[in-house]
Amino acid sequence: MRKPQADQETYYRGIPTVPYDLLKELALAFVASGIVIFVLALVMSSPEVPPLTIQTWAQQDPVDFVTTATSELAGTSFSAAYGPPYTDGSDSVQVLGPFAPQQWAGNAVHLDTAQDFVLGPLGTAAVGNPDLTSALSTYGAADDATKQSWLAAYTSALGTATTQSGEVVVPAGSYGPVPVLMANLIAVAHSGGLDELLLAGGHFFQTNYTKPLLFMGDGGYLAGLAADQHLLGSQWGMMNETGSYPGQAWLWLYSMWYQLPPYNTAPNADLLVVLTMLALTLVLAFVPHIPVLRDIPRWIPIHRLVWRDYYRWRRTRPSSETA
Amino acid sequence: MDTPATYVQLGFLVISVPNLLVILGMVLVFLAALFAPFPAHHGIETDHDEHPE
Amino acid sequence: MSTPSSHPAPEPGDATWTGAARRLLERRLPLTHLLPSRQPFFVGSWVYVFGVVAITALIWVIGSGIVLAFFGPGWFHVSGVGRFVNSIHFWSVQLFFFFVVLHLWGQYFMASWRDGRATTWLVGVVIFVVGLVTGFTGYVSQQNLDAQWIAINAKDGINATGAGSFFNVLDFGQMYGIHVMLLPITVTMLVVLHVVQVRMRGVVKPIEPQAPGGRRNAPTDVA
Numbered sequence: 001m002r003k004p005q006a007d008q009e010t011y012y013r014g015i016p017t018v019p020y021d022l023l024k025e026l027a028l029a030f031v032a033s034g035i036v037i038f039v040l041a042l043v044m045s046s047p048e049v050p051p052l053t054i055q056t057w058a059q060q061d062p063v064d065f066v067t068t069a070t071s072e073l074a075g076t077s078f079s080a081a082y083g084p085p086y087t088d089g090s091d092s093v094q095v096l097g098p099f100a101p102q103q104w105a106g107n108a109v110h111l112d113t114a115q116d117f118v119l120g121p122l123g124t125a126a127v128g129n130p131d132l133t134s135a136l137s138t139y140g141a142a143d144d145a146t147k148q149s150w151l152a153a154y155t156s157a158l159g160t161a162t163t164q165s166g167e168v169v170v171p172a173g174s175y176g177p178v179p180v181l182m183a184n185l186i187a188v189a190h191s192g193g194l195d196e197l198l199l200a201g202g203h204f205f206q207t208n209y210t211k212p213l214l215f216m217g218d219g220g221y222l223a224g225l226a227a228d229q230h231l232l233g234s235q236w237g238m239m240n241e242t243g244s245y246p247g248q249a250w251l252w253l254y255s256m257w258y259q260l261p262p263y264n265t266a267p268n269a270d271l272l273v274v275l276t277m278l279a280l281t282l283v284l285a286f287v288p289h290i291p292v293l294r295d296i297p298r299w300i301p302i303h304r305l306v307w308r309d310y311y312r313w314r315r316t317r318p319s320s321e322t323a
Numbered sequence: 324m325d326t327p328a329t330y331v332q333l334g335f336l337v338i339s340v341p342n343l344l345v346i347l348g349m350v351l352v353f354l355a356a357l358f359a360p361f362p363a364h365h366g367i368e369t370d371h372d373e374h375p376e
Numbered sequence: 377m378s379t380p381s382s383h384p385a386p387e388p389g390d391a392t393w394t395g396a397a398r399r400l401l402e403r404r405l406p407l408t409h410l411l412p413s414r415q416p417f418f419v420g421s422w423v424y425v426f427g428v429v430a431i432t433a434l435i436w437v438i439g440s441g442i443v444l445a446f447f448g449p450g451w452f453h454v455s456g457v458g459r460f461v462n463s464i465h466f467w468s469v470q471l472f473f474f475f476v477v478l479h480l481w482g483q484y485f486m487a488s489w490r491d492g493r494a495t496t497w498l499v500g501v502v503i504f505v506v507g508l509v510t511g512f513t514g515y516v517s518q519q520n521l522d523a524q525w526i527a528i529n530a531k532d533g534i535n536a537t538g539a540g541s542f543f544n545v546l547d548f549g550q551m552y553g554i555h556v557m558l559l560p561i562t563v564t565m566l567v568v569l570h571v572v573q574v575r576m577r578g579v580v581k582p583i584e585p586q587a588p589g590g591r592r593n594a595p596t597d598v599a
Contacts, residue, residue, distance in 0.1 A: 008409060008577070008578040011491070011577075011578060011581070012416050012578065012581070015416045015417065015418070015581070016416070016417045017414040017415060017416055017417060018414060018415060018416075018417045018419075018420070019413060019414055020412070020413070020414060020415035020419060021413065022411070022412070022428075023411070025425070025428055026428055026431065026432065029425065029428045029429045029431075029432045030432040030435060030436075032429075032432075033429055033432045033433050033436060033468070033471055034432075034436060036467075036471065037433075037436050037464055037467045037468045037471060038464065040463075040467040040470075041460060041463035041464045041466070041467050042460070042463075044463070044467075045459060045460075045463050046459065046462050046463035046465075046466040046467070047466070047518075047520070047522055048453070048459070048462075048520055049520055049521040049522060050453075050520060050521060051519060051520050051521050051523070051524050052521060052524060084535070084538075084540070084541065085535055085540040085541040085544070092532065092535070094536040101536075101537055101538030102535055102536050102537070102538050102540070104538055105538035105539070105540065105541035105542075106541060108540070108541040108542070108544075109544070207547065207548050207549025207550075207552070208544075208546070208547040208548065208549060208550075209527075209546055209547065209548050210544060210546040210547055213524060213527055213528055213546045214528075214546065216524070216528070217528040222524065222525065222528070225521060225525075226521075226525040226529070229521070229522075229525075231522075231525050231526075231529070232529075233529060237525075237529065238529070238530075241522065242520070242521055242522045245466075246470055248473075248511060248512075248515070249473070250473045250477065250508065250511075251508070268536070270532045270533040270535075270536035271536040271537065273533065274533055274536060274537050281501070281505060284501050285497075285498050285501040285502070286498070287484070287489070287497065288489035288490075288493075288494035288497055288498075289494065294487065294489070297484060297485045297486065297487040297583065298487065298583055300485065302485035302486075303485055303486050303487070303582065303583045305421075306421045306423050306482070306485070306486055306582075307418050307421070307486075307582040307583075309417065309418065309420055310417070310418035310582045311582070311585075313417070
C-alpha cells in the first residue's frame, strides 16, 4: 500500500501555502481561450475544399476514370488486389514475419470490384437501353479468357486514348463489348448517377462510403488533387491540411517515419510505423518507470525556472525545516 | 485561406508554413510561461505562521 | 439500532457497501482536496496553467461539437452560421492540442509523476492518445476533400493492424457515431479522472537538489 493518499497535510508539511482560486482560473482561462478561438474563427474560418464526386472526376479526367473502371472490371485495380478487409487478394496485406494481423482479421467487406463498381451499376442503368443490355449479356456470356483479352487490349489502347466532347476515344481494336460498357458507365457518371449507385447498394439509408471512396482512390485524379494540397504520405501529408490551415501537427512523429529508411521503402511500412508508434506510446506512458528518461528532468534544469521562488525560499531556510 | 499553403523544406523535413507557425508558437508560449512572472501571491501562510521572504 | 442523523460520522456497525464507498471517498478525496482554495506557494508559474487552458479548449470543442451534431454533419457546408461554428470547432481543437502538448512538456520537465503520481501521468498519455483518435474520426467526418483523402490514405495503416475489419474509416456513419458519442464521452471521463487524480494527491513537490547521500524526492521516486 502506498502512503495514505489523503494525507496532503503530511506531504506539504512546512511548505507555505497561498490563496489560489482554481475555479476563477478555470473561468478566466475559458473566457481567454474563447476570445482566441472566436477571433481565429472569425478571421480565418476553417478548411473547406469541397469533396470530389465521381461525376466531377469523370468530367474532368475521363481517361483516368475509364482506365480505373476498366481495371476494376478486369480485377487488376489496387482495391481488387488489395486483400483483407476488402477482397480475397493479397497485394496490400502487410506482415512482419509470422505476425499477420491483417490476414487474420479476414475479408470483412467482400468487395467484388467488377460487379460492385461496373457491372452492377450498369445493370441498373441498362433499363430501357438495348445497346447496353446487349453489351452486358455479351460480356456476361463470354469466358474468362475472352474477357481478359478484351480488357487487356482495351487497357493498352487507353494509353493513347483521346477525349472528344467528354467521351473517351480509342483506336479500333478487338475490345468486344467493353467500349460500350465504358461509354455507358461514363455517361452514368457524368449524370451523377454513379455516385448514387455506388452508395446505394440496395439500401435506402446511406452512411457507408466504402465503395465510392475505394473506387476514387484507385484512380489518379483524387490523388492528384491530394498531391496539390500536399496531402500524400510521402509529403508528410498526414500532418497537413487543405488550404493554408495548420493540420494535425501533433502527428509529426507518425508522419516522419514514412519519410525515413527503412520505412519509406518497406512494403509493410504501415505495419512497421504503427508498431513503432505503439512501442513509443508505451514508452511515453511508462516514462516514470524508465531509467534515464525519468532522470532527464533532473538533469535539464527547466524545473529551476518553474520553481525559482521555491528554491530561493529553500536556500534561506535551514534544511532541517523542510524535512 | 483555401489556396494551398507554402511549404518549407529542411533536409528530409517538409513542413507547411501554418504548421511551422503552430510549432514555433508552442515553443514561444512554453518559453514565455517559464520566464514570465506569475502574479504575486498575497496571504502566504505556513504551518507555524512564518513568512518566507 | 441507529437513529436517523444528519451527521455523517462513521459508524462502526455500518457494513453497507454504500457506507464503505462514502468513507473511502471522504478519506481519499475530501472536498477540501477536490476544491482547495489554497495551494503550496510553489504553484506560482504559468506552466501550471497549460492543463487548465487545455480543459477550457476541450469545453469549447465539446460545446461547438454539440451544436454541429445537433444540426447534422451536412449543416456547416450550406450555412454561414454553421461554417462559423465549424470554425470554432476547428480552432478549439487546434488550441486543445497546442496546450495538451505544452502541458505534457511542462509536466515532463517537472517530473510530475513523482511521489505516487505515475498513474496520473499514465492517464494523461491515454487522454492524448484517445484525443488523437477523436481528432482523426472528426477529420474523416468533415464531408469534404480532406475527409475523403484522409480516409483513403489512413485506411492502409489501420488495415495493416487488422483493425480495418471492424473499424472502417471509409464508413462515414461508423466514424461519425464514434466521433460524436463514444470518444467525447471517453475523453471527458478520462479528463475528469485525471483532474481527480491530481486533486487527490495534490501537485507534486519541486524536485529537490540531490543532497549528498540522499535521494529523497528525486524524480525516480515513483512509488
